[in-house]
Amino acid sequence: MVLRNLGSSITNALKKLVGATTVDADLIRELKNDLLKALLAADVKLEIAIKVADYVEERALKEELPPGIPRQKHIVSIVHDQLVKVMGAQEEKLNITPGKTNTLLFVGIQGSGKTTCVAKVANWLNKRGMKPSMVCADTDRPGAYEQLKQLGDKIHVPVYGDPEAKNAIKLAQKGVAEFAKKKREVILIDTAGRHRKERAMLKEMHDIAKKIEPDEIILVIDGTLGQQAYEQARAFAAATDIGSIVVTKLDGSAKGGGALSACAATKAPIKFIGVGEKVDDFEKFDPTGFVGRLLNMGDIEALLESVKAAQIEPDEEAIKAFMTGKFTLRDMYAQMENIGKMGSIGKLLSFLPGFSQGLPEGLEDTSEENMKKFMCMMESMTADELNEPSIIKSSRVDRIAKGSGCTQAEVKQLLKQFFQMRKMMKQMKKGFGRRGAKIPNIGNLNALQKGMDIPKKYRRGK
Ligand SMILES: Nc1nc2c(ncn2[C@@H]2O[C@H](COP(=O)(O)OP(=O)(O)OP(=O)(O)O)[C@@H](O)[C@H]2O)c(=O)[nH]1
Ligand SMILES: [Mg+2]
Numbered sequence: 307m308v309l310r311n312l313g314s315s316i317t318n319a320l321k322k323l324v325g326a327t328t329v330d331a332d333l334i335r336e337l338k339n340d341l342l343k344a345l346l347a348a349d350v351k352l353e354i355a356i357k358v359a360d361y362v363e364e365r366a367l368k369e370e371l372p373p374g375i376p377r378q379k380h381i382v383s384i385v386h387d388q389l390v391k392v393m394g395a396q397e398e399k400l401n402i403t404p405g406k407t408n409t410l411l412f413v414g415i416q417g418s419g420k421t422t423c424v425a426k427v428a429n430w431l432n433k434r435g436m437k438p439s440m441v442c443a444d445t446d447r448p449g450a451y452e453q454l455k456q457l458g459d460k461i462h463v464p465v466y467g468d469p470e471a472k473n474a475i476k477l478a479q480k481g482v483a484e485f486a487k488k489k490r491e492v493i494l495i496d497t498a499g500r501h502r503k504e505r506a507m508l509k510e511m512h513d514i515a516k517k518i519e520p521d522e523i524i525l526v527i528d529g530t531l532g533q534q535a536y537e538q539a540r541a542f543a544a545a546t547d548i549g550s551i552v553v554t555k556l557d558g559s560a561k562g563g564g565a566l567s568a569c570a571a572t573k574a575p576i577k578f579i580g581v582g583e584k585v586d587d588f589e590k591f592d593p594t595g596f597v598g599r600l601l602n603m604g605d606i607e608a609l610l611e612s613v614k615a616a617q618i619e620p621d622e623e624a625i626k627a628f629m630t631g632k633f634t635l636r637d638m639y640a641q642m643e644n645i646g647k648m649g650s651i652g653k654l655l656s657f658l659p660g661f662s663q664g665l666p667e668g669l670e671d672t673s674e675e676n677m678k679k680f681m682c683m684m685e686s687m688t689a690d691e692l693n694e695p696s697i698i699k700s701s702r703v704d705r706i707a708k709g710s711g712c713t714q715a716e717v718k719q720l721l722k723q724f725f726q727m728r729k730m731m732k733q734m735k736k737g738f739g740r741r742g743a744k745i746p747n748i749g750n751l752n753a754l755q756k757g758m759d760i761p762k763k764y765r766r767g768k
Pocket of ligand 1: 421
């Protein structure tokens with residue numbers, strides 16, 4: 307079903323957010339647009355998609371962070387919450403009171419899956435030890451009674467109906483009286499399919515509901531409907547009091563977004579979903595679990611954890627040392643170890659004062675391999691060398707190269723980059739005054755590009 311695609315495109319948008327070094331208004335707007343696109347692609351009605359996306363943006367921008375929660379995590383939970391809210395917030399039970407006769411009235415357009423759904427719910431109740439029964443109040447569709455009877459025989463649930471009857475209201479009343487007498491706990495009433503523009507049919511539905519006074523009216527919606535689902539649901543909600551929704555046919559190529567729109571139109575919760583033609587192809591609907599699976603929350607949580615593990619704030623001393631040029635290979639090594647947990651070189655820069663923007667796109671992969679080599683080389687160095695790399699002359703270069711399985715040129719490359727970086731730090735310090743502990747936000751990468759020997763093709767503005 308396409309709702310899964312909805313899930314994966316939102317998941318991708320969330321992963322982009324989680325992996326970002328900084329979360330600013332631009333990134334939140336990007337997330338909002340991705341969310342909007344994903345909802346529209348899943349056939350969610352435009353107004354509803356806009357409402358969800360706008361609300362996510364507003365909350366992400368305005369809400370204060372709960373203590374100890376990273377902004378990324380907070381925004382992920384906002385997206386999750388909003389989607390759950392659209393779907394009805396919590397798992398809802400059928401309105402059934404044990405020990406009394408409960409009536410459930412099923413309504414919906416032609417072919418939406420009502421009759422199948424009546425049998426599915428009856429089967430579901432039967433398996434849970436209740437005593438269901440089914441009434442065919444469809445006087446419109448040829449063979450309606452036979453269809454329900456066949457299903458009833460299969461699931462061992464009694465069926466009331468009269469293929470010759472013409473009055474659906476009377477038929478429903480008779481059926482309810484019959485099963486109430488027999489002390490069946492739940493009476494499920496199947497009705498004729500109707501179109502939202504067929505006034506007489508909608509009135510008939512309204513009249514059945516008025517006479518029977520069911521404990522719950524269940525709107526059966528075809529999950530493959532798409533955008534029309536909203537208007538359908540609204541017309542039904544206007545004609546009668548919809549208590550819950552069952553979305554059917556979510557097994558095939560259903561986009562499912564229509565169902566989300568239908569929920570918004572009736573304000574009624576989805577209680578079950580149909581996922582196939584057989585009576586057992588039926589699931590209880592739990593919005594939190596559903597959205598969690600849809601968004602692949604397990605994956606996102608794991609990613610959030612890895613980001614947290616890598617988010618080791620540089621302390622004041624480290625920043626001072628950094629800014630006064632006392633940056634050693636040891637510091638570089640420690641930073642790289644942190645990066646290893648994250649697997650992204652761009653993240654290194656977010657630890658360094660002033661480089662909140664990360665590396666230009668495309669550079670990360672190339673550099674990551676170099677970084678691994680650099681780490682091997684550093685492991686072959688002595689403590690003195692790590693503390694003061696300027697003592698590394700040619701014989702030491704040779705030893706380090708052999709010890710790390712790298713070439714001498716590569717060792718020299720590491721040293722060159724290190725010294726350039728240290729020089730750049732000194733220059734930055736001059737540029738930003740003497741308050742070394744303050745983190746400057748330079749907002750561009752020019753200085754870094756000069757300092758890090760970035761290949762021309764990756765440089766900005768070249
Ligand atoms: N794939 C799939 N097919 C379904 C599902 N639910 C119902 N169907 C099929 O949809 C078709 C219509 O189902 P019905 O239960 O007869 O629909 P209805 O709303 O009672 O139809 P009318 O009484 O004519 O208005 C049948 O072929 C069912 O097998 C479902 O969850 N998945
Ligand atoms: Mg039917």
